[in-house]
Amino acid sequence: MEKKDYYKILNIDKSASPEEIKKAYRKLVKEWHPDRHMENKHIAEEKFKEIQEAYEVLSNPEKKKLYDRFGFVPEGGMPNGGQAGGFEDIFQDFFGGGGDSGNPFSDIFDTFFGGGGRSSAREESRAERGQDIHATINLELKDVLYDIKKKLEYSRYQTCTSCNGTGAKNGTAFKTCPRCHGEGTIHEEQRSFFGTFVKTYPCPTCGGTGKIIEEKCDVCNGKGKTVKKEKLDITIPAGVEDGYVFRVRGKGHAGKNGGQDGSLILHINVKPNNKFIRKGANLETEVTIDYVTAALGGKIKVPTLEGDIIEKINEGTNPGTIIRLKNQGLPTFNGRRRGDIYVKLNVKIDKPSLKEKKILKELAKAKKIEI
Ligand SMILES: [Zn+2]
Numbered sequence: 001m002e003k004k005d006y007y008k009i010l011n012i013d014k015s016a017s018p019e020e021i022k023k024a025y026r027k028l029v030k031e032w033h034p035d036r037h038m039e040n041k042h043i044a045e046e047k048f049k050e051i052q053e054a055y056e057v058l059s060n061p062e063k064k065k066l067y068d069r070f071g072f073v074p075e076g077g078m079p080n081g082g083q084a085g086g087f088e089d090i091f092q093d094f095f096g097g098g099g100d101s102g103n104p105f106s107d108i109f110d111t112f113f114g115g116g117g118r119s120s121a122r123e124e125s126r127a128e129r130g131q132d133i134h135a136t137i138n139l140e141l142k143d144v145l146y147d148i149k150k151k152l153e154y155s156r157y158q159t160c161t162s163c164n165g166t167g168a169k170n171g172t173a174f175k176t177c178p179r180c181h182g183e184g185t186i187h188e189e190q191r192s193f194f195g196t197f198v199k200t201y202p203c204p205t206c207g208g209t210g211k212i213i214e215e216k217c218d219v220c221n222g223k224g225k226t227v228k229k230e231k232l233d234i235t236i237p238a239g240v241e242d243g244y245v246f247r248v249r250g251k252g253h254a255g256k257n258g259g260q261d262g263s264l265i266l267h268i269n270v271k272p273n274n275k276f277i278r279k280g281a282n283l284e285t286e287v288t289i290d291y292v293t294a295a296l297g298g299k300i301k302v303p304t305l306e307g308d309i310i311e312k313i314n315e316g317t318n319p320g321t322i323i324r325l326k327n328q329g330l331p332t333f334n335g336r337r338r339g340d341i342y343v344k345l346n347v348k349i350d351k352p353s354l355k356e357k358k359i360l361k362e363l364a365k366a367k368k369i370e371i
């Protein structure tokens with residue numbers, strides 16, 4: 001068994017307090033969130049898992065004790081109810097979201113922890129979860145300013161309502177499996193040198209259910225599912241980052257044998273903007289001004305996502321000066337504040353006209369500049 005140094009993974013000291021452990025975990029999990037590493041997603045996912053594993057052990061006093069003593073947590077030696085100080089309250093801190101299901105933030109948790117420790121507890125006998133459906137939502141940068149409502153229309157497999165997903169007419173047209181006589185299992189005697197053994201295995205004809213379809217459902221032709229158009233209104237919260245992934249549970253393809261439906265997975269694609277470079281909630285842009293304005297100061301036109309605005313600049317403004325337009329940037333993802341726009345000023349020098357030349361020569365004389 002490979003021993004992992006959880007302290008090293010979380011980049012903390014062995015004497016770290018629970019608070020320090022939590023803090024280190026928060027920082028790293030933010031840093032290594034797979035959605036932030038679209039180019040190296042699998043590496044980030046590995047790292048992310050490792051960080052979670054380390055935190056799960058070190059945040060739990062019982063597990064930590066075992067780990068400190070043995071260098072690993074023995075299987076089965078874990079006390080029940082392990083996840084003390086759970087992950088969710090940490091993520092609520094990040095996003096300030098509540099837990100209710102209408103809230104898109106609660107769906108984000110599923111993206112993080114998709115499956116993981118939770119589903120293992122949910123013993124689903126042969127039930128199969130439906131497949132996820134992926135879709136991309138394209139947004140302009142200005143769409144990110146406000147919560148945006150999108151109407152989605154797509155097709156997905158839904159459980160056939162006529163046969164209730166069984167594939168049999170009216171959900172009842174079954175007959176007893178002729179091979180296993182309804183038992184669902186096959187018993188086979190095997191003789192050997194040591195005596196007779198009975199080998200038991202699920203009946204392949206009926207898949208272990210003991211019954212087979214007598215008459216196929218004519219709505220779904222025995223498939224148990226039908227293609228349906230799905231219409232969905234969703235709200236993308238303001239401030240969403242490019243590359244973000246939302247999961248809408250139960251809106252993917254239907255599950256099998258009572259398995260839960262898959263998810264609709266929405267990938268956010270924020271198109272690059274030709275005026276602004278996005279840095280989180282802040283925006284960066286450049287404006288070119290005339291050298292006379294730079295020297296004398298004055299009013300200049302500056303772009304924002306909501307249209308141009310007029311800004312005053314000081315006299316003697318140098319090329320490369322950066323002005324900050326407070327609260328003109330994008331909202332943060334938690335919607336609590338707005339970022340700023342940073343405008344870098346370039347200065348343009350035109351070839352002077354005859355009249356301008358005369359003035360400039362006067363100026364040169366006054367400044368004792370030799371020409
Ligand atoms: Zn059907």
Ligand SMILES: [Zn+2]
Binds near residue numbers: 177180181203206
């Ligand atoms: Zn059978």
